[in-house]
Amino acid sequence: MFKTEPSTDKGEQTRRHIFDCALELFRENGFDATTMQEIALRADVAKSAAYYYFPGKEAIIQAYYEAVQDEQERVCRRIFAGSGNLKARLAAAMHAKFDLAKEDRKLLGVVFRYTGEPEHPLSCLGAGTEEIRRRSIGVFREAIAGERLPKDLDQLLPVALWSLQMGLLILFLYDRSEGQRRTRRLADGALELTLKLLALAKLPVLKPVRTKVLSLLREADLLPEG
Amino acid sequence: MFKTEPSTDKGEQTRRHIFDCALELFRENGFDATTMQEIALRADVAKSAAYYYFPGKEAIIQAYYEAVQDEQERVCRRIFAGSGNLKARLAAAMHAKFDLAKEDRKLLGVVFRYTGEPEHPLSCLGAGTEEIRRRSIGVFREAIAGERLPKDLDQLLPVALWSLQMGLLILFLYDRSEGQRRTRRLADGALELTLKLLALAKLPVLKPVRTKVLSLLREADLLPEG
DNA sequence: CGCAGGATTTGAACATGTTCAAAACTGAGC
DNA sequence: GCTCAGTTTTGAACATGTTCAAATCCTGCG
Numbered sequence: 001m002f003k004t005e006p007s008t009d010k011g012e013q014t015r016r017h018i019f020d021c022a023l024e025l026f027r028e029n030g031f032d033a034t035t036m037q038e039i040a041l042r043a044d045v046a047k048s049a050a051y052y053y054f055p056g057k058e059a060i061i062q063a064y065y066e067a068v069q070d071e072q073e074r075v076c077r078r079i080f081a082g083s084g085n086l087k088a089r090l091a092a093a094m095h096a097k098f099d100l101a102k103e104d105r106k107l108l109g110v111v112f113r114y115t116g117e118p119e120h121p122l123s124c125l126g127a128g129t130e131e132i133r134r135r136s137i138g139v140f141r142e143a144i145a146g147e148r149l150p151k152d153l154d155q156l157l158p159v160a161l162w163s164l165q166m167g168l169l170i171l172f173l174y175d176r177s178e179g180q181r182r183t184r185r186l187a188d189g190a191l192e193l194t195l196k197l198l199a200l201a202k203l204p205v206l207k208p209v210r211t212k213v214l215s216l217l218r219e220a221d222l223l224p225e226g
Numbered sequence: 227m228f229k230t231e232p233s234t235d236k237g238e239q240t241r242r243h244i245f246d247c248a249l250e251l252f253r254e255n256g257f258d259a260t261t262m263q264e265i266a267l268r269a270d271v272a273k274s275a276a277y278y279y280f281p282g283k284e285a286i287i288q289a290y291y292e293a294v295q296d297e298q299e300r301v302c303r304r305i306f307a308g309s310g311n312l313k314a315r316l317a318a319a320m321h322a323k324f325d326l327a328k329e330d331r332k333l334l335g336v337v338f339r340y341t342g343e344p345e346h347p348l349s350c351l352g353a354g355t356e357e358i359r360r361r362s363i364g365v366f367r368e369a370i371a372g373e374r375l376p377k378d379l380d381q382l383l384p385v386a387l388w389s390l391q392m393g394l395l396i397l398f399l400y401d402r403s404e405g406q407r408r409t410r411r412l413a414d415g416a417l418e419l420t421l422k423l424l425a426l427a428k429l430p431v432l433k434p435v436r437t438k439v440l441s442l443l444r445e446a447d448l449l450p451e452g
Numbered sequence: 453c454g455c456a457g458g459a460t461t462t463g464a465a466c467a468t469g470t471t472c473a474a475a476a477c478t479g480a481g482c
Numbered sequence: 483g484c485t486c487a488g489t490t491t492t493g494a495a496c497a498t499g500t501t502c503a504a505a506t507c508c509t510g511c512g
Contacts, residue, residue, distance in 0.1 A: 046462045112342030116335030118400045174344045189442040216415040272492045
């Protein structure tokens, strides 16, 4: 993903050490207020060593984002294995990410920095983050696997849920209520609503709406394998 | 909004001149690739003069964003005055912004840079941009004024439409189709759908859904005057 | 051992956003 | 016209992200 991954064990350790020190400092002082000098100082290496392992300061954030994604997948797989109904699985997926992010709201914000800049390697909707996005959507795919859904919804739902999660994550960052319970409740409510709509989507009155939504999204190339 | 506005006529002119030169360069080379030195050079002033008028490079982008908003309001007021039906008015509001942004997709992306950082003065959802956001939502409020809507929808709709617009703007930035027609079609379709749903919202089957949506959003503090 | 070749690490530069104290300018009041 | 207070403008620093060529370290091999 970045340069070449370190090829020796020592290199791997150094990389990890720099990463840990950087996260510590980011958590203490925020991303912008932390200088590469400070990171290097705490990690007891030269400033340029950090650049040997990370292409730039923001790449450290991307590594953090990947770590969060790893963790969410671990947590969710464990929960999904214990079955649970659909709603519980979806809620687990959402809240898992919130739980992981809750101490790092300042950090996570940086992940969204290049949302509007398609070419930027760190754009959270761009090519540089495709892998992580695919995995993130995959969690929802796994959550709804086993449900008997029409094929079109099978494609639509994971992307829709992922979008919902991204939106809620932003709200989460702005939410100053204790433990971000407002966002968490909204997440629960939105999921409940989604499931209700899923049921309603079969009603005849709503058939044209459903068709319309799907064709719109397909035309806009917002669904996998257009 | 920034420091104090320039207080003499000459100052106003200089500010404007620096702003124009900066936009030229941003359009030619993109935001990040343009240095303050270059801006100052083209404007034929000292680098620090730019900092006298703008607190930083990104403040120039915010000024640009404000200029776009001014222009959208002018355009929309003119169109709204010629009445037109609801759908036409909403479409006009959406497309007006697209039209203004279409030559500046690289610039506009920067507006979204601090979306995930509530404290940042340029966060497009934060306190520092409240004024511009209020005006942006206001355009939709004006577009639907004159419709006879239930009071709750009267509050909900402008915010919902504004959110839709923000989301579509991001898609717009990623849309590589000629003239971004994909996004424009999606916008049209989404509006049509919104109006259809508005009509459906009165159906008895959907009453609980509507109530639920509203109470959720209200609880999440996502509606004006809680 | 001693060396070759790669991986790691370094320190010294560089580029550029930002700050600041001082200089230059301007215009109102005398 | 002169003075003075406020505004504008400047050049020189500074802070910090980033680059790079060289030095050092390691490891497998003869």
